[in-house]
Amino acid sequence: MIKLQQITYHRQNRRILDSIDWEVHQGEHWALIGPNGAGKTTLLNILNGYIWPSSGTVEVLGKTFGQTDLRQLRKSIGWVSSSLAEQYGRNHGRLTASQVVLSGKHASIGLYDSPSSEDTQQAEQLLETFGCQSLAHAHFHTLSQGEKQRVILARAWIAHPKLLILDEPCSGLDFPAREHLLHAIGTFGNQANGPTILYVSHHVEEILPFISHALLLQQGQILASGPKQQILTSHNLSQLFQMKVETEWQQGRPWIRPA
Numbered sequence: 599m600i601k602l603q604q605i606t607y608h609r610q611n612r613r614i615l616d617s618i619d620w621e622v623h624q625g626e627h628w629a630l631i632g633p634n635g636a637g638k639t640t641l642l643n644i645l646n647g648y649i650w651p652s653s654g655t656v657e658v659l660g661k662t663f664g665q666t667d668l669r670q671l672r673k674s675i676g677w678v679s680s681s682l683a684e685q686y687g688r689n690h691g692r693l694t695a696s697q698v699v700l701s702g703k704h705a706s707i708g709l710y711d712s713p714s715s716e717d718t719q720q721a722e723q724l725l726e727t728f729g730c731q732s733l734a735h736a737h738f739h740t741l742s743q744g745e746k747q748r749v750i751l752a753r754a755w756i757a758h759p760k761l762l763i764l765d766e767p768c769s770g771l772d773f774p775a776r777e778h779l780l781h782a783i784g785t786f787g788n789q790a791n792g793p794t795i796l797y798v799s800h801h802v803e804e805i806l807p808f809i810s811h812a813l814l815l816q817q818g819q820i821l822a823s824g825p826k827q828q829i830l831t832s833h834n835l836s837q838l839f840q841m842k843v844e845t846e847w848q849q850g851r852p853w854i855r856p857a
């Protein structure tokens with residue numbers, strides 16, 4: 599699904615990513631964890647072809663960058679982030695939640711087209727899965743941050759991406775809103791034939807049981823990567839956060855506290 603070889607990215611005489619080798623295979627779901635400034639967003643921007651590495655090769659969904667039409671490839675990549683939800687609210691706040699979901703399928707929904715009843719039904723089913731069916735006819739700008747993020751998730755899902763990037767999707771949410779959103783993510787993360795998911799966060803407790811692997815990024819370098827139980831250890835996480843922490847697994851999720 600993803601193959602990065604010796605990716606390096608320099609800006610202003612600084613090495614922001616350094617010798618990144620990473621492979622994600624079909625059937626795996628990965629958490630990408632790192633403190634502020636570790637290079638997570640830079641790595642995601644490289645995966646989407648928004649920025650070009652200074653050296654190294656990038657292969658996503660079997661396509662080698664430099665030899666493929668990135669606009670075409672991006673149609674198979676879904677992206678969910680709190681900033682996307684905010685931006686959507688600013689630009690398309692008058693659309694209803696249901697229209698926002700449908701816009702994942704047809705870019706012009708809500709502006710020119712009338713959706714088929716089948717599409718509308720699918721959008722409403724997704725809103726139900728994500729716990730916001732009652733909001734289907736509410737204007738997007740009136741929703742809370744957590745509700746907006748769930749609707750944006752449903753919007754990404756309806757497009758049937760092969761790769762779904764969840765970029766700090768819980769950022770800005772309070773504890774119950776975060777747990778609601780994680781519940782929604784867990785619902786589809788467990789589905790067979792769903793997309794490969796990359797879950798990006800600073801917070802290890804957001805790593806849900808369906809996530810199989812973890813990559814720890816520190817100052818532009820991979821500190822550790824592999825099956826999550828081997829990677830999310832007290833030792834590795836203490837090194838990552840530069841602070842002694844203890845990891846405890848509860849109901850398949852890792853939790854950390856200062857040691």
Ligand SMILES: Nc1ncnc2c1ncn2[C@@H]1O[C@H](COP(=O)(O)OP(=O)(O)OP(=O)(O)O)[C@@H](O)[C@H]1O
Nearest residue numbers: 609610614632633634635636637638639640641800
């Ligand atoms: N275009 C650029 N020019 C100069 N420095 C940059 C550029 N883009 C990123 N950086 C620097 O690279 C480092 C990594 O940034 P990046 O946004 O990838 O980190 P991050 O892990 O996503 O951080 P956060 O969790 O805070 O969002 C930061 O120190 C940032 O200031």
